[in-house]
Amino acid sequence: MPEWEPVIGLEIHVQLKTRTKMFCRCENVWGEEENTRTCPTCLAHPGTLPVANKTAIEWAIKLGLALGCEIAPRALFHRKHYFYPDLPKGYQISQYDVPLASGGRFVLPTAEGDREIGIVRAHLEEDAAKTIHVGGAAGRIAGAEYSLVDFNRGGTPLVEIVTEPDLRSPAEAAEFGRLLQATLRRMGVSDVNMEEGSLRVDANVSIRPAGEATLGTKTELKNMNSFRFLERGIAAEIARQEEVLRDGGEVEQETLHFDPQSGSLSALRSKEEAHDYRYFPEPDLVPIAPTEAMLERARAALPELPAARAERLERDLELPADTAKLLAFRSELGDFYEAALTGDGTDPRTLANWTTNELTARIGDADPAGTGLEPAAFARLVEMVAAKEVSASAGKEILGVLVSEGGDPAAVVESRGLGRAGGDELEAIVERAIEENAAAVEKIREGKVQAIGAIVGAVMRETKGRADGGEVQRMIRERLES
Ligand code: ADP
Ligand code: ZN
Ligand code: MG
Numbered sequence: 001m002p003e004w005e006p007v008i009g010l011e012i013h014v015q016l017k018t019r020t021k022m023f024c025r026c027e028n029v030w031g032e033e034e035n036t037r038t039c040p041t042c043l044a045h046p047g048t049l050p051v052a053n054k055t056a057i058e059w060a061i062k063l064g065l066a067l068g069c070e071i072a073p074r075a076l077f078h079r080k081h082y083f084y085p086d087l088p089k090g091y092q093i094s095q096y097d098v099p100l101a102s103g104g105r106f107v108l109p110t111a112e113g114d115r116e117i118g119i120v121r122a123h124l125e126e127d128a129a130k131t132i133h134v135g136g137a138a139g140r141i142a143g144a145e146y147s148l149v150d151f152n153r154g155g156t157p158l159v160e161i162v163t164e165p166d167l168r169s170p171a172e173a174a175e176f177g178r179l180l181q182a183t184l185r186r187m188g189v190s191d192v193n194m195e196e197g198s199l200r201v202d203a204n205v206s207i208r209p210a211g212e213a214t215l216g217t218k219t220e221l222k223n224m225n226s227f228r229f230l231e232r233g234i235a236a237e238i239a240r241q242e243e244v245l246r247d248g249g250e251v252e253q254e255t256l257h258f259d260p261q262s263g264s265l266s267a268l269r270s271k272e273e274a275h276d277y278r279y280f281p282e283p284d285l286v287p288i289a290p291t292e293a294m295l296e297r298a299r300a301a302l303p304e305l306p307a308a309r310a311e312r313l314e315r316d317l318e319l320p321a322d323t324a325k326l327l328a329f330r331s332e333l334g335d336f337y338e339a340a341l342t343g344d345g346t347d348p349r350t351l352a353n354w355t356t357n358e359l360t361a362r363i364g365d366a367d368p369a370g371t372g373l374e375p376a377a378f379a380r381l382v383e384m385v386a387a388k389e390v391s392a393s394a395g396k397e398i399l400g401v402l403v404s405e406g407g408d409p410a411a412v413v414e415s416r417g418l419g420r421a422g423g424d425e426l427e428a429i430v431e432r433a434i435e436e437n438a439a440a441v442e443k444i445r446e447g448k449v450q451a452i453g454a455i456v457g458a459v460m461r462e463t464k465g466r467a468d469g470g471e472v473q474r475m476i477r478e479r480l481e482s
Helices: 054-066 170-187 227-246 292-300 306-316 321-329 331-341 348-363 375-386 392-405 409-416 423-436 438-445 449-463 469-481
Strands: 004-015 078-081 091-094 101-110 113-126 130-134 146-150 157-163 199-209 219-224 254-259 264-270
Touching (some): 004 170, 054 113, 054 170, 101 306, 170 227, 170 306, 170 331, 219 227, 227 254, 227 264, 306 321, 306 331, 348 375, 375 392
Antiparallel strands (some): 130 146, 199 219
């Protein structure tokens, strides 16, 4: 039996969060009452004409550049025809043979080095309306009693990104998706929320014997609304295809629907029903012909993207790769970290540790800038712990106070009596702990050195964590040795 190599290409839809829709001036918002953000144009009344959204075009150009694409000098809009209640015009305005952006490369840093993922194209189109199927299983049309249509979503600007079949494992596909999501979020062009559907990722999956150059027959997977599900769906499909081939069968080209409840895949439509969309150029819209000045502006407006930021943090500040990646992928965390870092004398690695471990433990997914904690106060706190002015556990307690109430770490130390235990106070506590733990002392003297933990623990309890563990151990040893 051959070893199978998975081959994966992604098709990604990104809703742009422009103020208005793609071809009309309706407000582009999510979660409002159904059918309240519509007009004759996005409801396809006869005689209405589309006008392209300039911001959407500018953002799509930026996005194409971020993906390393060429921007077409003269990109066309096409009509893509199909009949469905979510599309009152009977066609979707999309792009066909001359997309706005094509031929890109996107670098995915991995533990084994950089991987270049090819980008076939990134084109602009409009989203369809949202259909809501009522009465069937899991909101699907099969078995539904009736369907409702919400035209608020109809006409939302969408960018469709198509990758080359360059991804080689479920984990790599998910990692690519996460980097793309972080990149788009950083650019501020989309909410990129998979649960709400502003980021939708379909996966094309095939397998082939390892070493084989030609591609196997692919299937297309839909409805994975998180990266965890994307990974699971692709893994399930690879396993299914392996079994089909192992049993001497052939993989059929079809579209499969992922069920998040069961993690299983079911057929949505097969190739026999493949659409003929009868594309033709949209006569009501002029081509997109970006000027050199527009391209220059778009290039200049690109922020430092997460992959580059992770690399810079790793290289310049010598942060561990995982830490650098977390700070780069959660850019608000990275921004807070870099703002705190400007405080002089702060060790970048220690501060990064506190940011990715202690701070995230307290704020979860929230933006630290929205809490009481000031970057400078955070830096001072980490310095105080490093200088052993307060113990690590007191430092964590102080951090909790700063996050919820704001203020200065020194003031919190003062008001809550969290200063490091030392001097006569600590000596007295250590001596008492030795007296009260005669059994542990006995064991240590018999060579069971780890019994010292019981005495250290007693001191820590007594000082409420304000003492330095290393110092306490040293003091205990000194006393037992003398
Ligand atoms: P289709 O005509 O079915 O839409 P495309 O050639 O346009 O197919 O490719 C759509 C997506 O499928 C792209 O992301 C591409 O990388 C991916 N893809 C194409 N062929 C394969 C294959 N054999 N295995 C896995 N993915 C593939
Ligand atoms: Zn409208
Ligand atoms: Mg296609």
